Amino acid sequence: MPSLSFVLPHWLYWGILLLFPLLAMFLVARQRRRGAPREPLLFNAYLFWLTSGFMGLHRMYLKSWWGFVYVPLFVVILYCNGEVRESREDVSRTTAEYEQAQTALHRAQPLDAAAATPEERKALADAEAAGREKKTALDAATKVQDDWKDRARMAGIVILVLLFVDAALLPALVRKRRAQATAAGYAADPVAH
DSSP states (O other), X not given: OOOOOOOOOHHHHHHHHHHHHHHHHHHHHHHHHHOSOOSSOHHHHXXXXXXXXGGTHHHHHTTOGGGGGHHHHHHHHHXXXXXXXXXXXXXXXXXXXHHHHHHHHHHHSOSSGGXXXXXXXXXXXXXXXXXXXXXXXXXXXXXXXXXXXXXXXXXXXXXXXXXXXXXXXXXXXXXXXXXXXXXXXXXXXXXXX
16 A cells, blocks of 8 residues: 555644534534435445445445455455565565675676686676576565565455446445335434434
């Protein structure tokens, strides 16, 4: 997951903290004036879909068990991101070692390649061998990190496909759930009690 470097200003934080209860009281009073709410609302379903659909909350809002399909996929993404974070240290370490080996190889180059001494040739061969070894370690660490990234990406793509399917299905699901609620007798105003 990307890291967020945004810091919420204090005035905005405290302003929202103070205005939220006022807004909630206004919305409850408005709903009481309008009468019993016709739950569930399509707007709320799409709001849940947009803001927390990756965890299936839009389906849970509609009391659909299919919402639990999203949970393991989201857990897979979290786990894979943790593994990517842990493998980042290995990639960083092996990258530094490989760069040191490249520097050592550059320094081991004889001044005159045609008239290199046996010691210079041996130092060059040792530096080349060390460079190949470090390159192999770097490739292995990078492959591990890329494998975890690919797993997280695949889980994310599955969630994205499910979200697009649900975006098309939400109006029908809301109508179905509203009909079930009416048939079950949930017409009483929940905010009047």
